[in-house]
Amino acid sequence: MSMKISTRQVDGVTILDLSGRITLGEGSVQLRNAVRELLGKGSKDILLNLAEVNYIDSSGIGELVSAFTATRNQGGELKLLKLTKKVHDLLQITKLYTVFDIKDDEAQAIAVFTHK
Amino acid sequence: MGSRFSYTLDSSLDSVNKVEEAAEQLAQKSGLDEDQIFQITMAVREAAVNAVLHGNAYDPQKKITASFENTGSSLVIRISDQGSGLDPNTLPDPVAPENLLSGSGRGIFIIRSFMDEVHFKLLHPGTELTLIKHLDSTQKRA
Numbered sequence: 001m002s003m004k005i006s007t008r009q010v011d012g013v014t015i016l017d018l019s020g021r022i023t024l025g026e027g028s029v030q031l032r033n034a035v036r037e038l039l040g041k042g043s044k045d046i047l048l049n050l051a052e053v054n055y056i057d058s059s060g061i062g063e064l065v066s067a068f069t070a071t072r073n074q075g076g077e078l079k080l081l082k083l084t085k086k087v088h089d090l091l092q093i094t095k096l097y098t099v100f101d102i103k104d105d106e107a108q109a110i111a112v113f114t115h116k
Numbered sequence: 117m118g119s120r121f122s123y124t125l126d127s128s129l130d131s132v133n134k135v136e137e138a139a140e141q142l143a144q145k146s147g148l149d150e151d152q153i154f155q156i157t158m159a160v161r162e163a164a165v166n167a168v169l170h171g172n173a174y175d176p177q178k179k180i181t182a183s184f185e186n187t188g189s190s191l192v193i194r195i196s197d198q199g200s201g202l203d204p205n206t207l208p209d210p211v212a213p214e215n216l217l218s219g220s221g222r223g224i225f226i227i228r229s230f231m232d233e234v235h236f237k238l239l240h241p242g243t244e245l246t247l248i249k250h251l252d253s254t255q256k257r258a
Binding site for chain 2: 023024048057058059062063066068069083085090093094095096099102
């Protein structure tokens, strides 16, 4: 099953609702293109909702990191919302849990974006 | 009684998915819990990605082989490629502060985190990774 992405705007923040797998050849490229497109349009405050992401591999983790750094390099912020246990565990193992700003509540996540 | 099966596959993402499915089935039949099944499946997928992408570089002339065995005391999965050979000692540490924001390089680290033993063997040409998960007495000897 490939990944699906839907986009919505809340209070100046672009929320990408992702579902499925973020893996090499499946979701990784879709995620990269979606974030590139947003940054190209000047949407620099991005919240990735991972509540429905049931699987991510090292390629997908790398894509999250690349999205984070690409957004930051353009003066924006990228945060993560609602990690599943598997994704949470993988980010802890790879010591990325402290790199990302991760929230469980959407309203709280939107509130802490500094630019909006 | 142990059981063993193996595949020789093209250097493609379809092969990665096939190897992943086989690993999941082996782990499920061995009575492992959900977390352990996930860990083994993911480690094997990462090894297959390594073989197809970094080892064989999607070369249609090169194959990967994957063998799966329940020895009765362990699950032993071997993945090999026909690439230029991987020296694990040359891999950067992906959790070192200077590498944390790298967009790649976490596959072998994840494999080592999820398996009990990981062995590298240089072939000529290629690399063979052996991934081992020990079974405890409550788990099935499929």
